[in-house]
Amino acid sequence: MATTTAPRGSEAIGNNLTIRDILARDLSRRIEPVVKVYDRGNLAEDLRQFVITDSLARELRKFLDAFTESLRSRIRRGRGGDGMAVRLWGVFGSGKSHVAKVLGHILENDVVEPEGNRRGIDLFNVHLDDPPLHGAADLKAALTETRTHAWCKTIAFEIKSKLDQANPESVTEICLRSFYESLGLASTIWLTRLERKLQTEGQYDDFLRTYREQNGREWVADRMEHGFYLDEIATALAAALDRPLASARDMLSAYQRDHSGVSPETFARELVEYLHGRAAKVKPREPHLVFVIDEMGQFITESGDRIHELQVIIEQAGAQGRGRIWFSCTSQEALDQVVDRTLYTVRCGR
Template sequence: MNIESIFTKDINRPINGVIKADQRDKAYNELEEYVITKEVDRHLRQFVNAFLQGIDSRNDAEVSARMGVWVSGFFGSGKSHFIKILSYLLANDAVTEDGKPDRVPLDFFIEKAAGDSAFQGDLRRMANAQTEVILFNIDSKAEQNHSRDAILQVFLKVFNEHLGYCGDHPEVAHMERFLDGKGKFQAFIDVLAADHNLDWRAERDSYQFYGSEVAAALSKVLSQRIEDPQAWIDNLDKGLALTIENFAKWVRQYLDQSGGAKRLVFLADEVGQFIGGQSQLMLNLQTITENLGTVCDGRAWVVVTSQEDIEAVVGGAFEKDRSKDFSKIQGRFTTRLSLSGANADEVIQRRLLEKAPAAQDALKALFREKGDILRNQITFRDSGITLRSFGDADGFVECYPFAPYQFLLVQKIFEASRQFGATGGHLSKGERSMLDAFQTAAKAIKDKPIGALVPLDAFYPAIESFLEGVVRTAIGRVENIADRSDFDARVLKTLFLIRYVEEVPANIDNLVTFFVDEVDADKRALRSEIEQSLLRLERETLISRNGDLYFFLTNEERDINKEIKDQDYSQADLNRLLGDVIFEDVLRDRRYRHAANGKDFDLTRLIDLTPFGNRVEGSLILSVLTPLAPDFGTFNDARCIELSVDGSVGQVVVKLRDDQKLSDECPPSAPMAQI
């Protein structure tokens, strides 16, 4: 039985791990596979309660002014996915998929809420509330150089598109709205098609090129002579100014025309990033939310997402103006849902890692036999966070072929890489997800037998194409190592992955754990391979070492380290530095007191047979031999003891441990700064 065969669902199947607001063709799959974790369940109930309260308090002006929902959460927490699933449930339009019966989104949620009849009733009531939704990513809909009214412009654009009007040209949409209000819009479209063979919806963005055709069609449907359609549109535009009040009025008119019970929900993704530190945009959003609620009697809602909570966004926007009353802005978004992504492991386990019955039995048997070995394989030293090992057989089955610590660590790797600029904009906008990363890593070992585990470097391909070019270039330099092994690139990638995760020190013990790729992995052999790779990578200035910690070097850091390495030094410089470390930092005493008679004796200190400091006549000699001493190998333990007990000399010879790292870093021609 290999890894590929142990899962309930095909590990190779396409999984929509990237949530895009404008993609609707995967609705059935998204609803079917959506996992309602404990955190999501809590927030879903909070939203449903708020929405139903809005229905029940339709004529309450105070409640209507608070029809805003603020959904926050850092990258990868699932906030975009959450509001998209909400949009399906609110609209409750039938979804289809080949080979499966059509279903409405409510059906999926009723199944997921099985056993809770009260909540099922609330879900039914919300789903049947005649709601239309407009889901969009605000940055993708905005003009590149947005103005102070940028948020209003985007809201009007998506609203116009929802009604079938022109989105890119508000003045054209004004004309279409005017014609629609008179019941002439479809007639206008039909006249252009019949008399001029012109498809209005396809050509309206370039309407200026069809002035005569548009003029003729307008004249015909309005029964008035219009010679200059541009002047007519401009004049109409002046009477329909783009203001928040007018926008709210147009939304109200649409809702009234659609029926008194109709509701409209705007779901805007990544609003917090769009606002940034611009106070005017935050005020824009607050006023839109307030006016929509009051003018539409609580039938229009605004749901937004942000990587920061509302207090942080408002505080950042008004950092220089503390005279503003933040409470009014925050009061428009009384429903605040903060997603932490804490249950990412649950989502991955249920969507990706559920095991077939036979595989569950085989894995439990494996854990009974080798559970103690597994616990010892996954250990960490000096970690600032809790990186879990395998606990029991059930936990092993749920996580396999991943180790429990990887769910938390990979999430931190994604977040840290984005935060410190190691990845481009695509990753920061969610082009890759945790789910995608784990699927990629699982597929990398799908042909291996049960007992194989996923090492940490298997997650690197999930973000490789989104890394900044300088990072990929730095990692690609491993190919220039003449005596490289296949292990070198893996070590370098692992060091990059944890480069910005400060809580996880990159010592050899931890690196060995990251490379455990099977239950019975030989950690001693792994350690040896890793140590050799680290020496080669450090020699090529691809990594640096500080004590027992290793660090991936960016291009700038690499250049600095190369300059340091190129500094020349003499043997005297080396002895002086070694002497400073040994005699000034470690062995600081310059006199020795004899225990028997209490007399003090001066010490003459030697470092690698060379005097350190002044030589005192008649003093005792303390001679320290380092691995860098000439003929160090000839000073075996017996010879050092013989020299120390020679009564005619009066000396003590201390031979330091032969540390290969020191010898490799400081060969006779090596720069002093490498020590």
């Protein structure tokens, strides 16, 4: 009787084929043990290797139906729907972070594969070409509508990695800092607001050039350690704005004193200001912001105030953003379990 020795890590089928040969996906590809929602390095591969089941297709359809209905309302009446938050929950390792990451980036639909100029939706649609998949045609239609009528910027992060020890309780500050960092601006709130003001006035490029010429270094190289370079910042501001050095110093002091505070109301207002600035550039599409926040459930259960703050953030984003600011949060527990555990933590802390 003839025998066939299978290559290591595979089973032989006949004399020539192995299981590895007949599978469409590469079994030797390294699989990251933890999906990082903020990691764009493997985004194309994450989209290409995504596995969509019938049940997942149904849940994605629910979200996209809500998103496109809000989009239509926004186009018709200037105001989208109020339901701009989605919660993805599942046990550790269930794939919720992967789903949240993929969802955020198919909405953004940026170029993820430069060869061929393929965008997020292009790679995702490959998974919908199998006719037996539940609702494939409807999902494709919703994605086409989204691509045609919405411009989305996705801000994805794992919330605990963004904790600021100066204000570790503030969900609002974490979200605002993450938003500004995604624009290439400072992570310090008052400094970011100064940068935004310079951009609005058309003077930011002058400041960057002046800082480089005066100090021989790029502004972004010194920005993280800005406390050591306040004199250099003031001198560059004075030259770029053509004002006395004393006036530039006063400006820095005023921003440090008066522009460090963050509230859900000011957070939403600053996001809306950004959206207003993008509207003309992306017209006729409607500009949107999509926050993908990983492990929010665990974070808010650690403090009774955080769940209320998150609620107020979403309410303010809805009232001011009018359907253009969305949140996708992951959790290892269902919402009612998070609320129950938060209330229990609060009672035990009294």
